Amino acid sequence: MAFSLFPQGLYLRKVHGNAGRDTLLTNALQVELIANGKTIPFTAHATPVQLQLISESGTVDICFAQPALIRLRAHGVGVRLTSSTHGNYAVEDDRDEWEIHGSSKYRVGALTGSLQLTQHWTGTNSAPPIVAEFFPQSSSGNLEGFIGDYRLVWNRPTELSQTYDDALHSLTAKYDSWLKKMPSVAAEFGPTAEQAAYVDWSAVVEPGGSLTRPAMLMSKNWMTSLWSWDNCFNAMAFIATAPKIAWYQYMIPFDNQDKSGQVPDVMNDEQESWKHTKPPVQGWVLRWMMSHSNSIDTKKLAAVYGPLSKWTDWYFRYRDADHDGLPEYNHGDDSGWDNTTIFFSPPPLETPDLAALLVIQMDTLSNVAARLGKQSDAAMWHRRSDALLQSLTEKYWQNGQFVALHAFDHKVAPRQSLILYLPLVLGKRLPQPYRDQLIARMMEKGRFLTENGLATEELHSPFFNPNGYWRGPIWAPTIMMLAQGLDDAGRPDLAREMRIRFCRMAARSGFAENYQPITGAGSFLPDLNATSNDGRDPSYTWSASVFLIFAHQLSTSN
Numbered sequence: 001m002a003f004s005l006f007p008q009g010l011y012l013r014k015v016h017g018n019a020g021r022d023t024l025l026t027n028a029l030q031v032e033l034i035a036n037g038k039t040i041p042f043t044a045h046a047t048p049v050q051l052q053l054i055s056e057s058g059t060v061d062i063c064f065a066q067p068a069l070i071r072l073r074a075h076g077v078g079v080r081l082t083s084s085t086h087g088n089y090a091v092e093d094d095r096d097e098w099e100i101h102g103s104s105k106y107r108v109g110a111l112t113g114s115l116q117l118t119q120h121w122t123g124t125n126s127a128p129p130i131v132a133e134f135f136p137q138s139s140s141g142n143l144e145g146f147i148g149d150y151r152l153v154w155n156r157p158t159e160l161s162q163t164y165d166d167a168l169h170s171l172t173a174k175y176d177s178w179l180k181k182m183p184s185v186a187a188e189f190g191p192t193a194e195q196a197a198y199v200d201w202s203a204v205v206e207p208g209g210s211l212t213r214p215a216m217l218m219s220k221n222w223m224t225s226l227w228s229w230d231n232c233f234n235a236m237a238f239i240a241t242a243p244k245i246a247w248y249q250y251m252i253p254f255d256n257q258d259k260s261g262q263v264p265d266v267m268n269d270e271q272e273s274w275k276h277t278k279p280p281v282q283g284w285v286l287r288w289m290m291s292h293s294n295s296i297d298t299k300k301l302a303a304v305y306g307p308l309s310k311w312t313d314w315y316f317r318y319r320d321a322d323h324d325g326l327p328e329y330n331h332g333d334d335s336g337w338d339n340t341t342i343f344f345s346p347p348p349l350e351t352p353d354l355a356a357l358l359v360i361q362m363d364t365l366s367n368v369a370a371r372l373g374k375q376s377d378a379a380m381w382h383r384r385s386d387a388l389l390q391s392l393t394e395k396y397w398q399n400g401q402f403v404a405l406h407a408f409d410h411k412v413a414p415r416q417s418l419i420l421y422l423p424l425v426l427g428k429r430l431p432q433p434y435r436d437q438l439i440a441r442m443m444e445k446g447r448f449l450t451e452n453g454l455a456t457e458e459l460h461s462p463f464f465n466p467n468g469y470w471r472g473p474i475w476a477p478t479i480m481m482l483a484q485g486l487d488d489a490g491r492p493d494l495a496r497e498m499r500i501r502f503c504r505m506a507a508r509s510g511f512a513e514n515y516q517p518i519t520g521a522g523s524f525l526p527d528l529n530a531t532s533n534d535g536r537d538p539s540y541t542w543s544a545s546v547f548l549i550f551a552h553q554l555s556t557s558n
Contacts, residue, residue: 001013001014001015001064001067001068001070001147001149002015002220003031003051003062004028004221008030009030009031009032010030010031010032010044010053011028011029011030011031012028012029012031012070012081012147013028013029014028014104014149015205015217015220015224016104016224016268016269016270017224017268017269017270017271018224018225018268018270018271028083028085029081029082029083029100029106029132029147030080030081030082030083030084031053031079031080031081032079032080032081032082033053033055033057033058033060033077033078033079033080034077034078034079034080034133035055035057035058035076035077035078039080040055040056040057040077041055042054042055042060043055048175048198048201048202049063049168049171049172049175050062050063050168051063055077057076057077058074058075058076058077058141059074059075059076059077060072060073060074060077060079061073061074061164061168063164063167063168063171064171065146065157065159065160065162065167065170065171066157066159067205067206068148068149068150068157068206069146069147069148069149069157069159069160070146070147070148071144071145071146071159071164071167071168072134072144072145072146072147073142073143073144073164074113074134074136074142074143074144075136075141075142076136076141077136078113078133078134078135078136078143079133079134079143079145080131080132080133080134081108081131081132081133081134081147082129082130082131082132083100083102083106083128083129083130083131084128084129085102085103085128086127086128087102087125088100088101088102088125088126088128088130089101089119089121089125089126089130090117090119090126090130090132092117095109096109096110096114096115097109097115098115098117098132099154100130100132104149104151105149105150105151106147106148106149107146107147107148107149107150107154108132108145108146108147108148109145109146110134110135110143110144110145111144111145111146111160112137112142112143112144113134113135113136113137113142113143113144113145114134114135114143115132115133115134115135115145116132116133116135117130117131117132117133118130118131118133119131144164146160175201178197178201178242179194179197181238181241181242182194182197182241182548183237183240183241183548183549183551183552184552184555184556185548185551185552185554185555186551186554186555188507189503189507189547189551189554189555192503192506192507192547192551193547193548193551195510195511195544196506196511196544196545196547196548196551197544197548199511199539199540199541199544200216200234200237200238200541200544200545200548202220203216203217203218203219203220203541204216204217204245205217205269208269209267209268209269209270209271210252210255210256210264210267210268210269210271210272211226211252211267211268211269212252212255212256213248213251213252213255214245214248215231215248215249215252216231216234216245216249216541217268217541218230218231218537218540218541218542219513219537219539219540219541220539221537221538221539222537223513223537223540224268225266225267225268226249226252226253226266226267226268227265227266227267227278228253228263228264228265228266228267228277228278229278229279229281229282229336229477230278230477230541230542231249231250231252231253232249232250232281232282232285233285233476233477233480233542233545233546233549234246234249234541234542234545235247235249235250235285235289236285236288236289236292236480236545236549237544237545237546237548237549238545239289239292239293239295239296240292240293240295243293243295243296246289246293246295247295247296247300250282250285250286250289250304251303251304252267253267253282254304254307254308254311256272257307257310257311258274260310260314260317260318261310261311261312261313261314261317261318262274262277262311262314262318263277263311265277265278265333275333276330276331276333276334277334278334278336279334279335279336279353279354279357280311280312280315280354280357280358280361281357281481282308282311282361283308283312283357283358283360283361283362283363283364283365284357284360284361284364284425284481286304286308286364286368287360287363287364287367288484290367298371298372301368301371301372302372304368305365305368305369305372305374308361308364308365308368309365311361312358312361312362312365315327315354315358319348321348321407321408322348322407322408324350324407325387325388325391326350326355326388326391326395326407327350327354327355327358328347328348328349328350328351328354328407329347329348329349329351329354330347330348331343331347332470335351335353335354335419336477337417337419337456337470338469338470339468339469339470339471340417340419340456340457340470340471341414341416341417341457341461341463341471342404342413342414342415342417342419342420343413344413344414345404345406345411345412345413345414346406347407348406348407348408349404349405349406349407349413350395350396350404350405350406350407350410351404351419351420352392352396352402352403352404352420352422352423353419353420353422353423355388355389355391355392355396355423356392356422356423356425356426356430357422357425358388359385359388359389359392359426359429360425360426360429362381362382362384362385362388363381363382363385363429365377365381366378366379366380366381366382366385369381389426389429389430392423393430393431393434396423397434398412400437400441401415401420401421401437401438401441402420402421402423402438403415403420404419404420414463416457416458416461416463417456417457417458417470417471418442418448418454418455418456418457418478419456419470421438421441421442421448421482422478422481422482422485423438424438424439424442424481424482424485424486424489425481425482425484425485425488426485426488427484427485427487427488427489427490428488428489428490429488430489435489439486439489439491439494442454442482443494446459446460447459447460450474450517450518451501451520452474452501452502452504452505452515452517452518452519452520453474453479453498453501453502453505453515453517454474454478454479454482454498454517455472455473455474455517456470456471456472456473456474456475456478456517457470457471457472459517466516466517466518466519467516469514472516472517473514473515473516473517474502474505474514474515474516474517474520475513475514475515476502476514476540476542476543476545476546476547477542477546479498479499479502479546480546480549480550482498483495483498483499483550486498492557496554496557499550499553499554500554502546502547502550503547503550503551503554505520506543506547508520509521509522510522510538510539511539511540511541511543511544511547512537512538512539512540512543513537513538513540513543514543522538
């Protein structure tokens with residue numbers, strides 16, 4: 001469950017399944033304060049562990065006693081919950097509690113004071129609205145109640161026997177424990193780092209469905225799922241300080257891997273989507289995590305070696321339509337850069353970023369195989385990596401830059417996207433003439449570089465749009481990969497500058513899904529009635545996680 005404050009009011013909503021932007025208010029409960037039978041205005045004050053609603057008549061305190069249980073305490077006012085969804089109905093049980101049924105279920109009850117529920121029964125369900133009202137005890141003006149989230153049957157939580165203060169104290173202790181696991185950062189970024197820590201902490205949900213382990217959703221706004229590359233950056237942020245939760249994020253896609261080797265594009269507690277893939281960053285991520293933590297032992301490497309091998313082979317078996325040894329993307333979404341301009345050329349598209357990532361993935365597999373005593377495997381992966389690197393430099397390099405090619409006729413795709421510079425992730429594995437020219441071109445004044453970082457489309461491109469998703473905005477994973485590539489290529493000065501620019505932009509603008517490249521402004525909450533679905537999420541965990549990585553790296557570098 002999550003609270004969302006909209007111009008229309010304060011709502012409590014579920015984050016099960018694909019709770020997209022167009023369903024933000026579906027099966028949501030509007031929260032209002034009441035006094036003398038009327039709704040009254042209030043202001044909201046939030047801390048990481050408590051939401052307080054303040055009015056002239058009294059206050060309401062709200063906290064999560066557990067992930068699926070909300071406790072509320074009020075003095076001087078009542079609380080009204082309204083469900084306006086068609087097809088809902090409510091059922092009372094023998095505890096003077098109610099179940100509100102819709103696409104999911106809420107359990108509501110009063111612990112002190114009283115609860116009154118009104119519905120307009122039609123014979124098969126209720127016509128909206130359903131209204132549940134908590135009233136304080138007349139003698140003290142106090143009330144306490146709860147709202148529970150459950151899927152099948154209600155098992156009364158032991159936390160309901162706690163006082164509200166006990167529940168708040170327990171939650172505060174959990175949050176304080178989380179903060180202690182955060183990487184150290186420079187004083188300049190301390191307050192922003194705590195905001196980043198909160199964004200990530202608040203997005204962790206319990207296992208369920210395809211989420212086989214505790215999972216850090218990308219957001220609790222409308223990106224309430226886990227994508228098979230987004231989650232990797234969350235894993236990287238915590239591998240040194242909270243290795244258990246980090247390893248969970250890395251392994252969840254492999255827990256759901258198909259026998260063919262494909263991992264799902266997106267997962268949540270209700271469904272998986274296999275329509276697309278996401279880029280194979282897992283080898284690059286595993287290599288990075290191994291170099292930043294001692295927690296990835298032989299047991300973990302043995303667990304991931306088979307799945308990572310199958311995922312790598314999947315590209316060569318099922319994404320090489322012209323059988324030339326160069327895997328392809330079948331859609332922009334497969335690349336992670338959904339609407340990048342290289343896909344003005346129809347797929348299947350052979351792209352240098354995909355080849356570079358697979359080179360690294362096979363290098364990583366070679367290393368892992370050697371550590372597991374699989375020497376013949378290690379040699380095999382090394383040979384395959386070398387061969388693909390040779391093809392990358394021979395077939396994709398034209399006129400001082402890499403290009404993407406249509407798979408069959410090898411016509412060159414548009415070449416003004418930053419995605420074509422991602423082979424820099426190879427670092428010194430990319431021969432020096434290529435990386436030097438690539439760096440010089442990428443950092444050329446007026447091409448991609450702004451005061452806030454690297455735009456994803458050339459600034460003078462006719463398709464550049466500062467609010468155009470992958471046709472201009474700055475994205476955390478892109479800067480992360482390129483900054484590490486610059487480090488590995490022997491340009492730590494440029495890498496440090498990329499990190500500084502990103503951190504200062506995030507400190508000003510928060511942790512949006514992406515950022516406008518010229519102003520550095522983050523995304524904003526779109527009009528809920530808008531028909532377009534490209535509204536950016538304003539609170540995104542991979543942006544928060546990359547900030548934490550960068551801020552820590554800046555604190556430990558000269």
